[in-house]
Amino acid sequence: MKNVERGQLMKKHKTSKNKGNLLLTIYFMIIVILCLTTFSIFYFKEKFLSIGNSNISDYEQYNKHYVLITNNRDTAFWEVVYESAKEEAKKDSAYIEYMGKDLSINYDIKQYLRIAIDCDVDGIIIEGDESDEVARLIDEAEEKGIRVVTVLKDSLKSNRQSFIGINNYTLGQLYGQQVLEIQDKNTKRILVLMNSNDSVTNQNIIYSSIKETIRNEPQKSKSLQIDNIMVNNENVFSSEEAIRDIIMDEAISPDIMICLSGVDTQCAYQAVVDHNKVGIINILGYYSTSDILTAVQKKIIHSTILIDASQMGSLAVQALNDSIKGNRVSEYLPVDIELITLANVDSYMEKIDEGK
C-alpha cells in the first residue's frame, strides 16, 4: 500500500514539474514572438523608408556641370574616358554627364551639342569633327560662356579651348614601322582602311605618315603597294560589309591591312577568321578591347594601338577646369599611345582583368 501511495505522490510531483517546464517554455516562446514581431516591424519600417523617391539629400552635390559628347562608336573606349574624366572632375566639384547615355533616341554630335548649349552647361568635352556646323556650334557655346575642349578628333575651325588627342603623325610612324617589320618577300599589298565618318584630315595624316615611314626604307618597301580605301558609312553596318567584300575579292585583298578604328579592327579580324585568312592577311589594329587583345594573343592580329583613354579623360577635364578658372590652357595636349604586340599583350590582359 505504501509503495502505491508513494508512486502516486511521485506522479503528482512529476506532472506538476512537467507542467512547470511547459509553462516556462510557453513564456519563453511568447517573449520570442514579441521580439520577432517588434524586430520585424522596425526592420520593415526601415526598409520601406529607404525605398521611395530619391531625395536630393541622398546624392552628392557639385558646382559644375560638364558634358561628354561622342559619336556612338567604340563605346568601350569612351566608357574608360568617361570614368577617368568623372574621377578627375570630382576633385574639382564638377560632375560629367555622358550625353546620350540615358536618352531614348540616339542623336549625332551636332544635336547633342545643340542640346548641351541649350542646357546651359558649364563645360563640354566633345569628340570633334571637321564639319562647319560643329565648329559653328562650338563657337556659339563659347560665346554663351560654355567652355569647350575636343578630344580624339579636333574641330580646327572652332574656337575650342584645347584639343586632347593623339599625334596622328606619330601613329602613322608606328604603323609604318610595324609594316616594315612584318613585310617579307611575299608581301605585296598594304591596305589602309579609312572611314568617311572620321576626320578625313586626320586619316590622311596617318596615311601619309605610314607611307613616308615605309618609303624611308626603300629596300624593304620596293615591291610594296600601299593603298587606302575609303569605306562609305551610309549605315551603321557598312564597315563590316565593306571589309568582308575586300577580303573576299582576290583582286584587292591585301597582305597587310591597317585599321584605323576599333570597330574596323574587330570586323577585320572576325572576317579573317570566318574566311580562313588567318596568317594570309595580317592585321594592324586600333584600340584594345579584350577581344582584340585575345586576337593578338592568337596571332590573328599582329599588333594593335592602345590609346591611354583614362589619360585622355583626365587631361580633358583638367583643361576644362583650367579654362573655366581663367587659366591659360595649351592648345594641344598629347595622349600617350602604345603598341601592343604578342610580346606585351599578356601583361595588358592582366591589367584589364585587374581593372575588372
Next chain:
Amino acid sequence: MKQVIGFFRDKWYKATIRIKLVCIFMFTCSIIFIVNIFMYLNINTTIDKINEVYISNVNLNELSSALANVQNNMTEYLTTKSSQSLQEYYSSLQEFNEILNTLNTTITDSNILLMEKNIKNMSKTYLEITKETMQAKRGRNVEKYKNYYDKATDLYSYINMYINSLNNEQFRHNSENYKKLLISLGYLEKSATIVLGAVMIVSICMVYMLTYSVTNPLIDLAKSADEIAKGNLEIDLIEVKTLDEVGIVSKAFNQMILSIREYIDKIRINLEAQNKMKEKELIMESHLKDAQLKYLQAQINPHFLFNTLNAGAQLAMMEDAEKTCLFIENMADFFRYNIKKINEDATLAEEIKLVDNYIYILNVRFSGELNFEKIIDESLLKTNVPSMILQPIVENAVNYGIRDIEWEGKIRLKIFKEDNQIYICIEDNGIGIEESKIRSIMNGEIIESDLAKNSNGIGLGNVIRRLRLYYNREDVFEIKSSGRNQGTEVIIHIPYAKDI
C-alpha cells in the same frame, strides 16, 4: 518577477471557468488581431509607397502636356493670330512655368535629377525663343519669326525627347523600387505568416495548458468517485486549488466524503449499542431463568428429601412398621428417580417402575381408590425413551381426569408394537378433556403457572416439547377424548428401532 507571476497565478486560480475561457480566447484573439493590424498597416504603407513611386511619372506627363500646350498654342497663334490663341498661349505658358519650377536645378550625380536640370534649362531657353517668336510675329517680322519658330520646334522636340527619356528612366527606377517593395512585401508576408503560425501554436499550447487546470480537477473528481463506488471510502481528499466552479464541486465532494464517513461511524456505533443492549437482555433472561430454576431447586432439594426419606424408611423398619417402611421406600425411589434421571434417557422399564411408585403413593393417599392396569409387551421394555414422560401423563390423568369423580377411577397403561411403531397409551375413565383444551395443549399454550400443581415440576407441555425434540417429529403425542365423562386417552407413538 516571481511576485508578479505569483500574483497572476492567484488571480487565475480565483477566477471562474467562464472568465478563464474568456481570458484565453481574448488573449489569442488579440494577438492574432495585432499581427493582422500590423500586416495591414504595412501593406498600406507599401501601397502608398508604390503610389509615391509612380507619381513622378504622373508629374512628368503633366509637364509634357503643358509643354505641348505651349507649342500648340504658339503654333496656333502664328497660324491664326487670334486673341484667343494668344490668351491660351499665356495661360499654358503660366501653367508650364509652374510645373517647371518644381524641377530640380542642383547638380548631383543622380542622372534623373540631372535630366530634370537639363529639361529645366532647355525649357527656359525654349521659352525665351518662343517669346522672341511671338514678339517677332507681332512685329510682323516674318523672316525672324519663322527662324525662331524653327528653332523653337527643334528645341521642343529635344525637350520632348528628354522628357520621354526621363520618363523612361523614372519608370525604370520606379520599377526597380517596385520590385524591391514586392520583395519586402514577400518577406513581410512570410514573417507575418511565421509569426501568426507561431502565435497559433503558442495559443493552442496555452489553451491546452490552461484547460488542463480546468479539466484536471474534474478528472481527479471522477477518479475519487470511482474509488468510492468501489467501496473504498478511505481515499485522500481532493486537493482544491482553484476557487472556480470546479473548485466548489470538489469542495462539496470532499464534504460529502466526510459526511458519509461520519454517518457510517454513527450507524456503526448505533449498531454496536443495539447489539450490546440485546446481549444484556439475553443475559438478563438467562439470569432470570437461572434464578427461577435456582428458586425452584431451592424449594425442593431432592437430595435432602431423598436422604431424609431413606432415614424415615430405616426408622419405620426399626419400629416394625412394614407398610410405613414400604411407603417411605416408594417415596424415596420416586425422588431418587427424579434426581437421577434429570439429564439422562431412561428405558421403558424404568419409566413404568416410576409410574408404579407413583400409583402406590397415590393409593396410600387415596386409600386404594385408584385402579391401575398394565398391558405391556415385554419385548419393548428395553426401549430408550426420554426420562419422565409417563409419570407426568399419569399424574395429569389423575389430577384432571379422575379427581372429583363419583365412580371408581381406572387408569390403564398399554404398551404394544404395531407397524414398526411403539404405541404407549394411557387411558382413564375420567371426565375427559374438551376439544379446545386438547388443541391448546397440543399447541403448547399451557400456562406454566400450573407448575405449582405438579409434583415434580414437569408439566404436559414440557413432556410434549421434549418428546417432539427427542424424536424430531410433531406427531409423537396424541390426546383423545370422546367427550364429557367419557374418559381420556393419551397416545405416544415412537418409532421402533431394532437395535436397542
